[in-house]
Amino acid sequence: MQTVKLAFLGFGNVGRALARLLLAKEAQLLSQYQLAFRVTGIATGGHGIALDPNGLDLQKALRLAQAGDDLSELSTLGAPAIPMDLIQRCEADVLFENTPVNYETGQPALDHLRASLERGMHAITANKGPVVHGYRELTALAKKKGRRFLFESTVMDGAPIFSLFREALPGANLKRFRGVLNSTTNLILTRMETGESFEDAVRFAQSIGIAETDPSGDIDGWDAAVKVAALATVLMDTPLKPAAVDRSGIRAITSQDVTGALKDGERWKLVCSAERTPQGLKPGWLPNGYQ
């Protein structure tokens, strides 16, 4: 049996869902893969940092986080003041980075992932920022250190698109892709098909936790653009920054537009695409943006 020590940077919806999944799969991981785990560190955004190299009580950490309480009380060796302290002191084998995305620079996640690889950890992120801003650097560093830089859930998180290509289609060359990669705008546009206004549809998406308080990352197309950039960077081996993606949001679309199109058997979608051409990568190989 092997015990893997884990650390979390970020303990919001994504981090907590992963923690609950690990607890639910604990018996299966042990019986099927002879794998046990221990969580040695958790850094939250605004509720302290917990550090215990012998293993934190993950159930208790979840309860504290859910209640909005501070997690630093779980620390046995003095709570680290900043995430970088936790990385240096948590002695983890694997770092799960899941802090909010920074579309422009990928920071500070990029620095945190680099530091965890330098410390000999596998670095896993749910954050698209470091993928589009640091894929080649972090992949090369991981290789040098004999570790992995992984980021499966950053795009199409219910479907393992990156490991599909890496593990199952290693000889395939991706020429183009096209699809809906942002589910928030897809929900909003679908609700607008019933005549609901754009503003009401956004409010509904916020009420069920799909859209953020500031929904601009989704509705202005930034989330879609960064996903196009991530797919192109990783699967088409063509580094592409989000700002270079021909980007349209859905802010200007009215429910009249949407219901009118529906009458003609058409639907508005935020379509993401890219094509590799002899002239280089072309984000948008069919009428881009909406269709």
Place this chain on the structure above:
Amino acid sequence: MQTVKLAFLGFGNVGRALARLLLAKEAQLLSQYQLAFRVTGIATGGHGIALDPNGLDLQKALRLAQAGDDLSELSTLGAPAIPMDLIQRCEADVLFENTPVNYETGQPALDHLRASLERGMHAITANKGPVVHGYRELTALAKKKGRRFLFESTVMDGAPIFSLFREALPGANLKRFRGVLNSTTNLILTRMETGESFEDAVRFAQSIGIAETDPSGDIDGWDAAVKVAALATVLMDTPLKPAAVDRSGIRAITSQDVTGALKDGERWKLVCSAERTPQGLKPGWLPNGYQ
């Protein structure tokens, strides 16, 4: 650079397509994976067996096979009389088995794959028979020998379903599946939607090489049943023989049935499904057969 020695059992459409793909990817395999290959043996169904431990001329083998000529002239050491001889003498690292399916027993492919694993080869098949009749045995034998038993193209051959679960979703438990797994019947039913008769649609499918001269394996649902059995056996860890699958073919469906359904916005499909229930595996978790 590593040179991998390959042998083919079966050199029909599937084997020749693989050979052409290997030739087309030769440069990429070398530059991306430092892998070269050499084909040391090819056993055809009725046009002889070629054996050369130093490597056959694959282009020439393809030309001979395409022309319907005998391949044994390529043998440098005396052509093996039967495939089992080839397996014993070809000194390959990997055997590609792609002979026609035997739904009832999986033979003789099962014996050939077992023998190749015993000889220390990786055994790869495009044949569903040995998967449903020998998955556990061949997988255990491969493990014992430090080799792999692989069969990715047996089901949903354009999509890597088995390696998706094995490599990308190792902690996931498949509870149920549902879909169209046989493309021949799907083509026939689609053509019947235009009013074409069942017989004419079958003849068309034969004319483009999709349906076989004896199309009963597809139209009586055997191909679909063996695919259900393969998915259940491998992905749901529940051995299931094709005969145990609740099976319907499409032979009794008329173009009137199909066009009539279409008027009501419905379509006839040969739907494959299975669900894991507390009472065991249930092939067909929704109205089975057609819907």
